[in-house]
Amino acid sequence: MKQITHAYINGDWTLTKGQERFSVINPATEECAAEVTMATAEDVNLAVDAAKKAFPIWSNTPVAERAKYLNAIADEMQARYDDLVQAHVISMGCPVSIAGAFHVDCAIDAMRYYGELAIASMDKVEERDNILLTKQPIGVCALINPWNYPLHQLVGKLAPALASGCTVIEKPAEQTPLADYIMAEIIHKVGLPAGVFNLVFGQGYEIGPIMAEHPKVNMISFTGSTRAGIEVAKNAASTVKRVCQELGGKSAYIITEDADIDAAVRYGIEDVMGNTGQTCNALTRMLVPKSRYEDVIKVAKAVAQEQVVGDPTREDVTMGPLASEQQYKKVKEYIEIGQQEGAELLIGDGEKPESVDKGFYVKPTVFTKVTRDMRIAQEEIFGPVLCIMEYDDIEQAIDIANDSEYGLSSGVYAKDKAAALPIAARLEAGQCYIQGSYFSMYAPFGGVKQSGNGREWGEEALHEYIETKAIIC
Numbered sequence: 001m002k003q004i005t006h007a008y009i010n011g012d013w014t015l016t017k018g019q020e021r022f023s024v025i026n027p028a029t030e031e032c033a034a035e036v037t038m039a040t041a042e043d044v045n046l047a048v049d050a051a052k053k054a055f056p057i058w059s060n061t062p063v064a065e066r067a068k069y070l071n072a073i074a075d076e077m078q079a080r081y082d083d084l085v086q087a088h089v090i091s092m093g094c095p096v097s098i099a100g101a102f103h104v105d106c107a108i109d110a111m112r113y114y115g116e117l118a119i120a121s122m123d124k125v126e127e128r129d130n131i132l133l134t135k136q137p138i139g140v141c142a143l144i145n146p147w148n149y150p151l152h153q154l155v156g157k158l159a160p161a162l163a164s165g166c167t168v169i170e171k172p173a174e175q176t177p178l179a180d181y182i183m184a185e186i187i188h189k190v191g192l193p194a195g196v197f198n199l200v201f202g203q204g205y206e207i208g209p210i211m212a213e214h215p216k217v218n219m220i221s222f223t224g225s226t227r228a229g230i231e232v233a234k235n236a237a238s239t240v241k242r243v244c245q246e247l248g249g250k251s252a253y254i255i256t257e258d259a260d261i262d263a264a265v266r267y268g269i270e271d272v273m274g275n276t277g278q279t280c281n282a283l284t285r286m287l288v289p290k291s292r293y294e295d296v297i298k299v300a301k302a303v304a305q306e307q308v309v310g311d312p313t314r315e316d317v318t319m320g321p322l323a324s325e326q327q328y329k330k331v332k333e334y335i336e337i338g339q340q341e342g343a344e345l346l347i348g349d350g351e352k353p354e355s356v357d358k359g360f361y362v363k364p365t366v367f368t369k370v371t372r373d374m375r376i377a378q379e380e381i382f383g384p385v386l387c388i389m390e391y392d393d394i395e396q397a398i399d400i401a402n403d404s405e406y407g408l409s410s411g412v413y414a415k416d417k418a419a420a421l422p423i424a425a426r427l428e429a430g431q432c433y434i435q436g437s438y439f440s441m442y443a444p445f446g447g448v449k450q451s452g453n454g455r456e457w458g459e460e461a462l463h464e465y466i467e468t469k470a471i472i473c
Contacts, residue, residue: 002034004177007043007201008184010050011194016201017042022174027093027321027328028312028359034091036177039202044169044210047198051140051167052216054195059137059165061193063122066163067115072190074111077104080182084151087178092147093320093360094275095312102275103179107155110441110457117462118163132471137165138242139218141465142211144204144232145180146223147173147323148278148382153246154180156445156456157221162196164465166219169198171211173224175324177201204228212236219244219465223280225380226406226450244454244464246280246446248380249408252401253283254423256394256414257291264413265299267436269386271411273307273364276319277384278327281409281431281445285370285377287397290390297368300388301347304364307384309353321360322383328360331383335365338376343367343387372400380406394423402428408451409433430455 006013016037024034058066077084081104088094088103126133143157150172161168172180184199200207208228212220212235219242222232226248236243253271255264268286277284288296312320322328335350348365362383370377370387377387391397401410410429414420417435424432430447439445444460446452454464 001032002178004034004036004181004201007039007047008188008197008199009043009047010198011188011192014043014046016040018202022201022203024091024175024177025324026090027323027325030325030358030360034178036174036201038174039200039207041210043200043202044207044214047169047200048140048214048216050195050198051169054193055137055140055167058167058193058196061165063118063163063165066165067119069190069192070111070115070159070163073186073192074108076186076190077108077111077183080186083182084179087182088150089312091176091178092150092323093312095314095317095320097315097317098274103149103151106439106441107151110155110159113441114159114163114462117459121459121462122164122466130473132473134469134471135466136469138465138467139166140216141166141168142214142217142220143168143170144208144211144220144222144224145170145172147176148275148280150176151179151183153223154183156461158197160461161221161465164462166465167196169200169211169217171200171202171204171207174201174203208232209235213238215239217241221454221456221464222246229452242464244456245452246454246456247408247450247452248406249280249282249447249451250285250378250380250404250406251281251283251409251411251429252285252287252404252427253411253413254287254394254397254401255289255292255296256412256419256423257289258415258419259413261292261295262299263436265296266303267413268411269300269303269366272386273304273319273384276322276362277331278323278382283409283411283433284381284386285401286386286388287391287400288388289397290392293390296388297346300366300386304347304366307364309361309363310355319364319384322362323360325360327382328362331362331381331385334376334379334381334383334385335362338367338370338374338385341374341376342369343374343376344369346388348385372403378404398423398426405450406447407449408447
């Protein structure tokens, strides 16, 4: 069992001041995989001071030199690819067959991408008559990351922050610290200047507020629940710092009457079951025309039954356990709620598959006869649970899709791209996937309404870490 007793502060491993230990549980075995010493306010202050001290040097390091560091980190991530994959298998139960594609590949590519992007944009001066506009890094950034995509979300924040010239203090979700620990080892090996990257481990409700309200932190980037995001924003308000939030979602997916039903439904089922449903932008509300309802449920059941649920170390497994006992209990509760509300179970019953006798497993679950007023249609479940909802015409479908406090993502599958685009334009969400498209690191990612503010990924992510300075001649 791994023992993590040190934080990474000011370019070195520093014994954590706290005494509290947190057990990282392997969700497939329910056994302790690691113990981590939780940080204190003193640890956070040391990390912030180190980042503050390093900022003048790092921000004035030539952009091309910063990009070299990012490329070196990417090279070492590639060298430790298997370690990063195993970190996700062990701490969150992601099947080894998909962990690389879901969690590691994009993260490596993003390190290189943001280095190149910074070279192309950071040093450019825009001239408007007698006004010069320059770009400067915002300063010390606090990054608080989630447990469902530990490495992916870390790099989505860290790469643009470093590329822009910011220094960083990072806190992973306490449940999934292993990939972050490896990243600190990688950063140490490539020789990133002391204080540019700092890592502390801690409980979100204890360490998060300290980071958010810290007067020496200029920006906080948070990914997690809407409830926690509200608290982060409140804590950050006292020091008027920039806040970027990627929060909850309950994304709608409209399938039109003239769509290829086999392809559209398969895409929707596989989207929700991927990462055991623990994806904030999963298309968990499938809206289908009443005229095609029977066709849809037939395909949905068949595709859902294709999922191989079990030990994530097996190459044939496509869906592992939920990441924690807490999440397991939450998903089971929502399955019970759905049944009580009158929704019908097409597949799944909230019980563990017969092939396992331990672990936090839930079978692929599809509800039919779901109406917009049901809790399972309005609240984020964060598990392998899909709600199929019927509509009369496309106007009603759009109305149902937008009837949500969330607005992170959405999807449309129509006859073709031309038919899907007008529908996509009317959906109240930060992203829309049409005709079976997939996540792209080049596309800005973020939500509207209670799904957050600001953007990660794409060129827009770099802008979050930059201030525009006007020089008037």
